[in-house]
Amino acid sequence: xxxxxxxxxxxxxxxGTTEITEEVARIVRESGIRTGLCTVFIQHTSASLIxxxxxxxxxxxxxxxxxxxxxxxxxxxFVHTAEGPDDMPSHIRMVLTRTSESIPISAARLTLGTWQGxxxxxxxxxxxxxxxxxxxxxx
Amino acid sequence: xxxxxxxxxxxxxxxGTTEITEEVARIVRESGIRTGLCTVFIQHTSASLIxxxxxxxxxxxxxxxxxxxxxxxxxxxFVHTAEGPDDMPSHIRMVLTRTSESIPISAARLTLGTWQGxxxxxxxxxxxxxxxxxxxxxx
Amino acid sequence: xxxxxxxxxxxxxxxGTTEITEEVARIVRESGIRTGLCTVFIQHTSASLIxxxxxxxxxxxxxxxxxxxxxxxxxxxFVHTAEGPDDMPSHIRMVLTRTSESIPISAARLTLGTWQGxxxxxxxxxxxxxxxxxxxxxx
Numbered sequence: 001x002x003x004x005x006x007x008x009x010x011x012x013x014x015x016g017t018t019e020i021t022e023e024v025a026r027i028v029r030e031s032g033i034r035t036g037l038c039t040v041f042i043q044h045t046s047a048s049l050i051x052x053x054x055x056x057x058x059x060x061x062x063x064x065x066x067x068x069x070x071x072x073x074x075x076x077x078f079v080h081t082a083e084g085p086d087d088m089p090s091h092i093r094m095v096l097t098r099t100s101e102s103i104p105i106s107a108a109r110l111t112l113g114t115w116q117g118x119x120x121x122x123x124x125x126x127x128x129x130x131x132x133x134x135x136x137x138x139x
Numbered sequence: 140x141x142x143x144x145x146x147x148x149x150x151x152x153x154x155g156t157t158e159i160t161e162e163v164a165r166i167v168r169e170s171g172i173r174t175g176l177c178t179v180f181i182q183h184t185s186a187s188l189i190x191x192x193x194x195x196x197x198x199x200x201x202x203x204x205x206x207x208x209x210x211x212x213x214x215x216x217f218v219h220t221a222e223g224p225d226d227m228p229s230h231i232r233m234v235l236t237r238t239s240e241s242i243p244i245s246a247a248r249l250t251l252g253t254w255q256g257x258x259x260x261x262x263x264x265x266x267x268x269x270x271x272x273x274x275x276x277x278x
Numbered sequence: 279x280x281x282x283x284x285x286x287x288x289x290x291x292x293x294g295t296t297e298i299t300e301e302v303a304r305i306v307r308e309s310g311i312r313t314g315l316c317t318v319f320i321q322h323t324s325a326s327l328i329x330x331x332x333x334x335x336x337x338x339x340x341x342x343x344x345x346x347x348x349x350x351x352x353x354x355x356f357v358h359t360a361e362g363p364d365d366m367p368s369h370i371r372m373v374l375t376r377t378s379e380s381i382p383i384s385a386a387r388l389t390l391g392t393w394q395g396x397x398x399x400x401x402x403x404x405x406x407x408x409x410x411x412x413x414x415x416x417x
Contacts, residue, residue, distance in 0.1 A: 039315055044391055053184040062218055079340055080340045099394075190323070198358045236374075252409070
């Protein structure tokens, strides 16, 4: 039984989703763990993680548009506005998605479904460098 | 210390929630693990998981209705429509709920609260066969 | 390799967020685990967990207001109303946030980012005693 914790960074290009499945799969392979659990964690409060369909990019376009409408920038009751109009919506969009995603490991591989990819969801308008921590536990 | 990964399938009857607590609890019992962590993972991007109140069915009826209004089918900006009007909303509803749920294990049992059950939340209108993967790690 | 499961209670003062990072960090320290995974789980269906910005309290004020508007109390289609007008919204707000949060452990510490704290999100109007279960696995 073993436990590994590793991390990597992703440079985002502003709002949108970036697939990180390969980076996570590499850490799982390097861990040598064949049966267990992989947990992906993002160390930020204005970006988040989702597991999402990775075949048709239009599924991601529509998702981005939905979130821009669900949590608009111009809510007149927002008080937390010192860091710009996209800051408070980014915190809420992060709460409505996930800070961590956990995926079982079987036969030394992530048990993702056929159409599933792991994505970083950047909520700020400006590019950011985001740190992702990956825990692998198992045997 | 041990790690087990198992899976099962659920046949859904279209949109709505199906309790899967017993299937998960059985895998935990069979693992022999007394202290640790159970993670339930769904291998799909148009169905999701929630831990929800399992006593009064009306709490689930109202939840279904809320989600049908929060993410309606007829958004005029949707581009990802090739698989039918219920496909894109199903991806968004999945993102707003969870792909995995993790529950600590103590005294060889899931530490669910009195009113908590684990539910599969089907977002497509047609029945589907959904695969659930369960990881159990601990000792 | 070890596994620990512990718990603690929090007395909430009605709707809002309460930081619980220190209570969780203490359980991680006491576990002696240096590399692994910490999972925080709430045993309730009308309160939830989030990892959120813990520097500026106005980020939490705006979050509370956003959720009170996203899931209002007076939806005329709600059937599950026997426990009061704040009960059904509390279940939905819980589904839209999280029942568990998982954080990798490295160098015997939670790998939280600079501005991240773990918060209990109480959705009922009345004060409640909430039980949090914490699982730590690793080595």
